[in-house]
Amino acid sequence: MKQQIVLASFFFVSFTGFCGACTNPQVTSKSFTTQDATIVSHIAYVSDFSVKCSSGEAGSLYAELEDGSITPVAIVGPQSYQVSWTEESKAAKSGDRIVRIFNEDGYTAIRKLLRAGESSYSVEPFFTAAVRHPGSYNGPWVKSEFIAAIAALVVSYFAIATRAKIVS
Template identity: 55%
Template structure:
């Protein structure tokens, strides 16, 4: 009888541990590179906190540019997803990052194997990253502006000297 009680206790313990997350609530903060004058890639980083009404989330995955990548755990109920894009192809505006748990990840992998679009797969939760755009420097570089000013000053100096000597 005691063995049966031990087995039932272990089973109840595993059922509680394996209970999936219901009603996920996500609070996110995002960061992007905004100065592209000395870098060649724009970094996108989203830190988010996930709270469940009941249960615990399993491993999380994110869809980024039609690719699925794992989400990093950075603390208790805190996660992070990040990637980079070339400065020439990075566009400004809101970027939707779809988050998948183990169940929805399986459906997403199945869709990818079948060659289907991931937009038909329901996500576990969504995170929005706003990229306002990156500063690529002034239209005229300071070296060019200094050269142009020196040429204009030289022209006026030579033309003034020719008028004075004439």
């Protein structure tokens, strides 16, 4: 009986240790951003990615954004994850945003460093994801009301000038 308990506990420990950690992650990602800023005040950034591990599972993931904030990553399906955030449209620059993704071990290490007042960049991320923002459309350079007012002034000028030639 004692041998069976020892054998069962050995298999349990080895099975959970083998299946728990994700090794050799294969990551594919897609990103989306708001591109029309004429009616919104914030630009939304969304990164969808899938993680396939050669062994184990990725588990809970955490994202560190460029401003240093850390947010949990949403699990949207089996092996599918999503992280999103917003930024004011005036501050949103075009280009790539690098998002550092951490597993639970990396997140724990970051929390320890932040409590000690140190930088989190010494922790190696689980992987990184890039979100490309091509820029946002803020409307035309010249407002249509301004063009209409200029056109009305030009038409009025030619009407008055033509009337003056006809009358004289």
